[in-house]
Amino acid sequence: MNPSNSALLTDLYQLTMVQAYLHQSMEEEAVFEFFVRRLPPNRNFLVAAGLEQVVEFLSHLHISSDELVWLKSTDRFKPELLQYLEQLRFTGNVDAMPEGTIFFPNEPILRIIAPLPLAQLIETRVMNLLNFQTMIASKAARSVLVSGRKPIIDFGLRRAHGAEAGLLAARASYLAGFAGTATVLAGMQYGIPIYGTMAHSFVQAHKDESVAFEHFAQAQPDNVVLLIDTYDTEAGAHHVVALAPQLTAKGISVKGVRLDSGDLAEHARNVRRILDEGNLRHAQILASGNLDEYRLQSLVTSGAPIDSFAVGTAMTTSADAPSLDCAYKLQEYAKRPRRKRSEGKATWPGRKQVYRQYASDGKLAHDIVTTLDDQQTDEALLQPVMKEGRSIAHHPKLTELRQRAAEQLARLPHAMRTLECVPPYEVRIAEALQRLAQAVDRDV
Amino acid sequence: MNPSNSALLTDLYQLTMVQAYLHQSMEEEAVFEFFVRRLPPNRNFLVAAGLEQVVEFLSHLHISSDELVWLKSTDRFKPELLQYLEQLRFTGNVDAMPEGTIFFPNEPILRIIAPLPLAQLIETRVMNLLNFQTMIASKAARSVLVSGRKPIIDFGLRRAHGAEAGLLAARASYLAGFAGTATVLAGMQYGIPIYGTMAHSFVQAHKDESVAFEHFAQAQPDNVVLLIDTYDTEAGAHHVVALAPQLTAKGISVKGVRLDSGDLAEHARNVRRILDEGNLRHAQILASGNLDEYRLQSLVTSGAPIDSFAVGTAMTTSADAPSLDCAYKLQEYAKRPRRKRSEGKATWPGRKQVYRQYASDGKLAHDIVTTLDDQQTDEALLQPVMKEGRSIAHHPKLTELRQRAAEQLARLPHAMRTLECVPPYEVRIAEALQRLAQAVDRDV
Numbered sequence: 001m002n003p004s005n006s007a008l009l010t011d012l013y014q015l016t017m018v019q020a021y022l023h024q025s026m027e028e029e030a031v032f033e034f035f036v037r038r039l040p041p042n043r044n045f046l047v048a049a050g051l052e053q054v055v056e057f058l059s060h061l062h063i064s065s066d067e068l069v070w071l072k073s074t075d076r077f078k079p080e081l082l083q084y085l086e087q088l089r090f091t092g093n094v095d096a097m098p099e100g101t102i103f104f105p106n107e108p109i110l111r112i113i114a115p116l117p118l119a120q121l122i123e124t125r126v127m128n129l130l131n132f133q134t135m136i137a138s139k140a141a142r143s144v145l146v147s148g149r150k151p152i153i154d155f156g157l158r159r160a161h162g163a164e165a166g167l168l169a170a171r172a173s174y175l176a177g178f179a180g181t182a183t184v185l186a187g188m189q190y191g192i193p194i195y196g197t198m199a200h201s202f203v204q205a206h207k208d209e210s211v212a213f214e215h216f217a218q219a220q221p222d223n224v225v226l227l228i229d230t231y232d233t234e235a236g237a238h239h240v241v242a243l244a245p246q247l248t249a250k251g252i253s254v255k256g257v258r259l260d261s262g263d264l265a266e267h268a269r270n271v272r273r274i275l276d277e278g279n280l281r282h283a284q285i286l287a288s289g290n291l292d293e294y295r296l297q298s299l300v301t302s303g304a305p306i307d308s309f310a311v312g313t314a315m316t317t318s319a320d321a322p323s324l325d326c327a328y329k330l331q332e333y334a335k336r337p338r339r340k341r342s343e344g345k346a347t348w349p350g351r352k353q354v355y356r357q358y359a360s361d362g363k364l365a366h367d368i369v370t371t372l373d374d375q376q377t378d379e380a381l382l383q384p385v386m387k388e389g390r391s392i393a394h395h396p397k398l399t400e401l402r403q404r405a406a407e408q409l410a411r412l413p414h415a416m417r418t419l420e421c422v423p424p425y426e427v428r429i430a431e432a433l434q435r436l437a438q439a440v441d442r443d444v
Numbered sequence: 445m446n447p448s449n450s451a452l453l454t455d456l457y458q459l460t461m462v463q464a465y466l467h468q469s470m471e472e473e474a475v476f477e478f479f480v481r482r483l484p485p486n487r488n489f490l491v492a493a494g495l496e497q498v499v500e501f502l503s504h505l506h507i508s509s510d511e512l513v514w515l516k517s518t519d520r521f522k523p524e525l526l527q528y529l530e531q532l533r534f535t536g537n538v539d540a541m542p543e544g545t546i547f548f549p550n551e552p553i554l555r556i557i558a559p560l561p562l563a564q565l566i567e568t569r570v571m572n573l574l575n576f577q578t579m580i581a582s583k584a585a586r587s588v589l590v591s592g593r594k595p596i597i598d599f600g601l602r603r604a605h606g607a608e609a610g611l612l613a614a615r616a617s618y619l620a621g622f623a624g625t626a627t628v629l630a631g632m633q634y635g636i637p638i639y640g641t642m643a644h645s646f647v648q649a650h651k652d653e654s655v656a657f658e659h660f661a662q663a664q665p666d667n668v669v670l671l672i673d674t675y676d677t678e679a680g681a682h683h684v685v686a687l688a689p690q691l692t693a694k695g696i697s698v699k700g701v702r703l704d705s706g707d708l709a710e711h712a713r714n715v716r717r718i719l720d721e722g723n724l725r726h727a728q729i730l731a732s733g734n735l736d737e738y739r740l741q742s743l744v745t746s747g748a749p750i751d752s753f754a755v756g757t758a759m760t761t762s763a764d765a766p767s768l769d770c771a772y773k774l775q776e777y778a779k780r781p782r783r784k785r786s787e788g789k790a791t792w793p794g795r796k797q798v799y800r801q802y803a804s805d806g807k808l809a810h811d812i813v814t815t816l817d818d819q820q821t822d823e824a825l826l827q828p829v830m831k832e833g834r835s836i837a838h839h840p841k842l843t844e845l846r847q848r849a850a851e852q853l854a855r856l857p858h859a860m861r862t863l864e865c866v867p868p869y870e871v872r873i874a875e876a877l878q879r880l881a882q883a884v885d886r887d888v
Contacts, residue, residue: 003448004607008629011601012640015628020642020663026649070632078663116649123643127602128610157455158571159767161613163448164606166572184459185452188514196456198464199567201774204782205470205560219464219522231785313767322761323603330645338648341675 004164005060007088008067010124018117019081030116031332031351032123033108034130040321044416045425047141047405048101048109049172050133054126055391058090061122084117092118094386097354098396100137100175100405101381102412104427107354107369109134111382116333123328131326132165136172139293139318141409143311144177145417146297151179151308153195155288156316169316175402177409179308190398195310197258197286203230210239214246221252225286228257228271237271241278256284256307264289265304272305286310292319293419337440348433349440354381363413370430448608449504451532452511454568462561463525474560475776475795476567477552478574484765488860489869491585491849492545492553493616494577498570499835502534505566528561536562538830541798542840544581544619544849545825546856548871551798551813553578555826560777567772575770576609580616583737583762585853587755588621589861590741595623595752597639599732600760613760619846621853623752634842639754641702641730647674654683658690665696669730672701672715681715685722700728700751708733709748716749730754736763741863781884792877793884798825807857814874 003009021027036046063071063085071077071085092114103109110130112119143152154173160166170186180193187194198216206212209231217224224247228236237257244254257275259267264287275283284307287299292314299306313319329347330338337350350371355378359365368376385393396404415422447453465471480490507515507529515521515529536558547553554574556563587596598617604610614630624637631638642660650656653675661668668691672680681701688698701719703711708731719727728751731743736758743750757763773791774782781794794815799822803809812820829837840848859866 003611003629003633006607006629008632009601009607009610010628011599011626012628012631012638013626013642014640016640016664016667017642017646017660020646020660021649023663024659026659030649032645067632074631120643120645123645124602125607128604128606131603132605155455157453158568159575159770160572161576161605161761161766162572162608163450163453163569164608166453167447168606182455182457184454184456185447185450187456187518188452188511189447194456196458196460198457198461199564200784201476201564201567202461202464204774204784205465205474205777215468215470216461216464219467220460223460317605317761317766319766322605322763322766323757326603330648333649340644340648 021117027115028334030119034110034328035108037325047137048097049137050130053129061090091389095382099401102408133172135318137176140173140176142293148300153310154181155310155312157183159313160316197225200230225256233267237274258286260289268304366426368428371432374432465561471559472778474563478554478772479552481769491581492541493581494574497573505534535833539826543845546852577616581620584617584620586737597754598625599754599756601627603757604760641669644674669700677711681718702730704733712748810870812872815876818876
């Protein structure tokens with residue numbers, strides 16, 4: 001069993017509610033939308049991601065026989081529910097913003113229309129998938145924007161929150177513009193380019209740093225990137241220079257060095273000089289070690305001669321904002337629009353669409369959220385993805401989504417591309433939607 | 445394929461290094477240890493967790509035929525490496541602190557002794573598993589300590605970082621003393637008690653809150669916990685009181701209500717009064733909504749009449765410290781102790797043991813880290829777990845580990861049980877270890 005597609009990746013209350021709905025024959029059409037309530041700190045925009053995994057989850061939705069046996073064994077559930085679960089298939093419609101789309105608070109990025117019990121049951125995993133990848137893509141995009149087109153590689157698996165987090169962080173960061181990942185299984189599963197060098201333990205396992213470098217080069221002649229900070233960064237660079245002629249004689253060239261500690265800008269300048277004076281002008285410098293978008297920006301603007309970066313923990317955990325204030329809310333049931341009015345958590349009712357307007361220079365100008373039937377001529381961001389349980393949209397490749405994200409980032413107004421927090425992007429609530437909300441409130 | 449046990453859950457550089465080791469026949473015994481360098485902010489101690497998943501990963505370590513085909517297809521790896529991976533099995537020894545043990549920086553909680561390529565290859569996933577569960581157990585324990593023995597339930601799956609994070613957070617928080625989880629699959633996989641109520645959408649799907657409550661009670665007569673804040677918390681409580689006699693007539697009693705928004709302490713006091721005056725003294729109050737240990741403490745100390753809590757995102761993402769500064773380091777190769785000396789990242793060499801001394805009142809007094817052969821009479825915290833690839837230890841049940849964690853927490857000095865940061869617990873580096881480090885440094 002691959003638990004990533006289990007229908008039991010859900011909260012108990014979903015099963016409890018489904019049981020109550022079945023009991024009352026409340027199986028009419030429900031409309032749920034997923035949206036983010038507020039931007040996290042340090043974010044000017046969000047990048048939608050995770051839709052492919054949602055579609056995969058819904059396409060494979062079912063309860064295994066083992067799961068059914070276990071559910072029965074708990075003595076918690078009525079035969080009616082167990083029968084329903086035994087035949088569980090996703091039969092609903094899904095509309096969504098394509099992955100890589102930039103979006104803002106209160107804009108639905110996914111709408112699910114399905115019989116109420118079904119639309120309810122899937123809430124937890126749908127949120128789990130969209131929250132995580134959107135959060136990671138949005139964080140990774142910030143590094144991409146400040147990196148000055150220097151490649152960035154995901155090194156984050158070891159401190160990602162489990163295996164799936166590591167794999168999906170590799171995917172979401174690649175979508176947002178990273179050049180690749182160190183995670184081998186992400187290369188296999190998603191076709192993401194994989195990168196790697198060596199660890200300090202490799203150097204330590206040898207009696208001598210130079211011998212370690214030589215052994216590494218002989219085993220990996222096509223990809224000689226040497227980690228030079230195990231004992232002393234500049235001494236390490238000198239060892240590389242001293243070793244290079246012997247390697248050249250064997251037809252092996254040093255592709256680069258990695259710095260992983262200390263003042264990276266200063267070490268990079270020293271190391272660049274040592275390499276240049278040692279006839280290794282072509283050898284590149286890769287920097288890693290607790291990097292995030294702020295340290296990246298400071299390294300790039302300082303003019304440090306670093307050619308590429310590896311970013312790990314800060315990106316893969318979205319360390320400064322490890323969750324989104326997101327929601328998957330009932331907006332309509334049995335053709336009647338609904339809204340939640342809990343303190344601080346009120347929502348806009350009904351099925352909605354998001355339209356985007358651009359300025360004359362092609363940059364984003366403002367968005368409009370309105371009811372689905374209040375059709376506008378601007379670009380509509382939510383597009384059909386699944387119909388009656390079947391995927392209808394062209395299933396874009398990850399490289400196409402990455403291209404879309406790049407195009408979207410290029411259309412951000414300049415101020416939003418920096419790490420400074422700027423005034424919120426304008427998201428207008430159209431009159432049609434405001435009138436609907438008032439009508440719903442009068443009706444309660 | 446269950447990717448949670450794939451040997452390709454690793455960084456590319458591990459494969460690269462293994463290839464170099466095989467090329468040089470460097471397959472002698474290596475000793476790696478996992479430890480945390482520094483406490484995260486807002487932590488006085490850590491709770492070891494994740495060992496069971498590490499043992500499972502190592503016990504099942506292999507490369508599937510699909511994975512092997514893919515590795516070949518990349519044209520990156522030499523036949524020698526592919527052959528090695530084809531026959532991959534874990535054959536090493538593992539010693540570790542039992543899950544639930546309290547520990548501190550610079551104390552190894554896991555030691556792996558295996559041929560160098562093997563011990564290197566598994567680094568990434570071992571760190572990924574220990575970092576996450578230890579981080580979660582350590583965070584969850586703080587809520588447990590301030591909750592005044594009131595039950596706490598994990599509601600965090602929807603904003604956990606993927607499926608595995610949600611499942612393992614349920615496990616780690618239960619180990620640390622939570623009463624259970626809402627995650628159904630965690631109930632099935634780990635035998636954790638599952639809890640659930642209803643969502644706002646359930647109330648909204650009905651025309652009327654009282655009808656929603658009635659439908660819910662009829663479908664779940666044994667577990668009537670009603671969410672009363674969808675429109676107005678106090679009005680919701682009055683609806684419950686008004687409905688109760690009809691339910692009683694059908695033999696159904698209201699077990700409790702859930703509050704999920706607003707000023708929880710004030711709402712709890714109002715709701716308690718309404719329930720008491722409405723003859724529902726037995727009905728309990730469950731509070732949820734962006735809770736963490738600080739809000740829990742303030743609710744508990746305010747004397748708010750809340751009977752139990754649900755904690756989600758803050759715990760399941762360890763929001764204030766979403767990673768540990770942890771490392772898995774080579775400490776010895778071919779019988780020679782090693783240490784890393786990178787700036788700010790120096791480590792203690794050799795295979796080590798941690799001893800704990802207690803004060804006369806049974807509370808923790810200080811720990812001693814020393815070389816494995818410097819045997820002491822105090823309690824040794826690292827114990828054998830696997831020998832030559834086979835699990836040798838009694839495999840404790842999760843409930844036993846939970847009991848161990850509770851006993852450990854009870855032995856914390858009082859000041860360390862609060863949310864205040866106190867001066868660091870004393871971890872002494874024994875003379876034998878200091879001498880070894882000096883000898884290693886002289887030797888480089």
